[in-house]
Amino acid sequence: MIGILSIMMLIPLVGAFVVYAVGRSNEKLAKIFAIIVAAATLMLSLYMYISFQPENTSFQFLEEVEWVKAFGMKYIIGVDGISLPLIIIASFLTTISAASSWNISYKTGKYFSLLLMFEVGIIGVFSSLNLILFYFFWELVLIPMFFLISEWGGPRRTYAAIKFLIYTHVGAVTMLLGFMALYAAVTPHTFNILELANASFPMQFQLMVATAIFFGFAVKIPVVPLHTWLPDAHVEAPAPISLILAGLLLKMGGYGFIRVNYFILPEATKLLSPIFVALAIFSIFYGAIVAMIQQDLKRMIALTSINHMGFVLLGAAAGNAAGIAGAVFQMFNHGVVVGLLFLLSGIIHEHAGTRTINELKGLGVKMPITATLLTIGSFASFGLPFLNSFVSEFTVFIGAISAYSLASVAVIAPAITAAYFLWMLNRVVFSPSEPKPKISIHKENLAELLPLMILIVPIVLFGVYPSLMLNVIYPTASYVSALLGSV
């Protein structure tokens, strides 16, 4: 019997081939079809949200099929309170990304089929419960993303795509080495996360494996100093692809850290957590400070991701229920917010012909709706109360400070974030245009702003009523923290 999770991967997989075939003759039909496919997957994920039982901390919607029995490989997928929000955001952002790619006209069929292929991979990563299956999907995300950046990206797209591919692949194979060590260390040999979670390993072994696996996740999150692929890839990718890069691809690292390091190697992760916290705080400040001095709007947004993903690692490394729940919620929220900001940077670039912040004066007059959206997005990004990021960052702080009082220095970071966002808004939105503007800004188009307006809904909804999502996350988060506490 094929379950809902498999259907959620099967729909975009089949859709990808159909879109490619349709795109060869009718580009418009291919676009519409791709959006419908993505939206159908989104509907299924919302159905999963409704039928999910939050109090049940074991895996739900579980599916198991033997794959390669002799080698401990099994097709086993399921969700819990940690993966469900990420699956929802994955299908949501893919839909938004497809809808906002309406203007793509170069090799349309291929573009949308790669986008749907990416969706298969990302849903697979968030649901697989076998390390090799996890790795399969992990790399399945990589190849479509490589082509999406390298064929539809900006002027330095080749460099950015290859840098992205090599960085993340090196991280991935190091992680794979850790998986193989786990396989060899447990009897009977297996790659199943649930069975590995019940096994116990000697401390020294755990430390080595935890470090190797963390390296792979750290490249994806990304943790400074493994972050240098991020600004290039995000800036060169077209705006809808930057959206899924920052909104979804980075989350693979944060998710993997919680799923693998905490489930399988709790003792070592607990021992190493001061180092993770230090790395997280360093990333938070590094991202914030470097973002402040950027001239390019898109590059600035890309660097805020380093800052915000630092909060994810901070919360996860704190290891208590609040920290982990905050980290997962932060991943959810950051996806929505950064997606909005990237789409805005794409639209501004298209209408004004530049992304340089100092040249964009007077945007508020020429493009009032875009400017309003930019304001809301910026407010959400630096954590204004009643917008979603505030709740998650606040939860992360509660968790982090109650675990490590020194982590309270990170509270300064949102102030820096607020400072550069307000400075940017001051220059772009709130200042009048110069008497002789260097650039001409075209009028905005309501249809292309529609996907962005949809993104406002979760920003406000989860800011005002966060328990809609936190109720799902919290029981599993406290279950995971109990895994650590029992050590």
Added chain:
Amino acid sequence: MFSVEYAIFPIVVISVFALATPLISYVTQRRFGGRIVAGGAVLGLILGLITFSMLASVVTSTTLIYGGLLVVDRFSIFFSIVFLLVAVFAALASYDYMHEDPNQGEYYTLLLLATLGMILTAFSANFLTLYVALELMSISTYILISFRKKDPRSNEAAIKYFIVSALASVIILYAISLMFGVVGSTNIYIVADAFRNGSYASQPMAFLSIVLFIAGVGLEMAIIPFHMWIPDAYDGAPTTVSALLAGGSKKAGFAAALRIFIVAAISLRANWSAVFTVLALGTMTLGNIVALAQTRVTRMLAYSSIAQAGYILIGLATVNSTGLTGYLMHILNHAIMTSTAFLAAAAAAYSASLYTIDDYAGLSKRLPVTSFALTITMFSLAGIPPFCGFTSKLVLFTSAVEANLGWLALAGVLNSAFSLGYYIRVVKRMYIDSPKAGGLPVSEPLSFKIVFVAAIFLILLLGMYPALSLNFADAAVSGLQI
């Protein structure tokens, strides 16, 4: 009632086709050119492939036949399928690649004989049969490499291959004679028994014989420091022959190595397993580093195949059942991948006269099927799922971890990541760069397209459902000893 002697039926079929080919060529050459001969050769190989595939489920035990000259087990069937798969690919692609050549009768005869030599290597239960089989393969391939007799590169390649291969034969023969002096038999299974029951581990002659075997088989497998001839040979030979060499004849060396070290000399493993550990590390590292500096596609593929031989050797270094299973799986997978890659290079050279990596700029617009096949192969060779190169490497590296050779697994994993650097360069050229002026779309020959579609299907099938090759390889390995 099935008798195990029927297992040589496909060998007979291929021999008959090999010997009939010159006659067919003589009769049909004038009216049909090489079309009929090529068709006949492909037909013979496919018949062999089908019969061996049918035998795969029937043969369940290890049986010596013909007074212990040949052995029928799942191991020999496994390797025969590998060789025939590669030979079918090469022969099918040659249908278009060689069709202007006046001597096609000889070409297909030699191709079939070389394949026959490879298959007999896998079936050998006696050192002398092994030697004769390797010679049959080598002599046929000398001529195949120099087949473009007016091309100096082809001639240079053939001479290099000839000298190296003759040296390998001599060394192997010397090793056999020493082994005979020590044990008093050339039968692999009798030697194995003698080694198991006697104390030969510290005997100098047995030791020397092992050293010579490593050198002789090492030359066939092209592992360091015996790899020098590979790039010239693969680059100079007609590229369809390079596909056969990289996918087939090199793998015959690996088949021989397994019979020699795992069956005959398993009791002396303390003497040789550490050597293979070092050779595995050196071979993969050197292959990958030098491949990065290549400009011609075939030379890059040659170094890539050296690097992949290093990964395969991990199986021989760990000597556990996981490692040997991975050894066989990677031989099958690499045979498919590398022959496809060489045939893609052949297609580019044949259709558009493109030879260097820079020439491939914008190839995806000119030869879409070839580019797609080459892209899949490159990703698969780099070990990216869901392609088959990933699963066999996974098994190999896991075996290293199991055998407490974690550092070897680390080296393999890092090498694998490093290799993506030069594989991705080809993909970048084909898909991202725009073609040079005058790069118009050209037609791709049908025979190449058939090969590519079949290869892509196999790469995906063995990648997504590795149980197919894993279970077969596992059974083949477990039946190695009687």
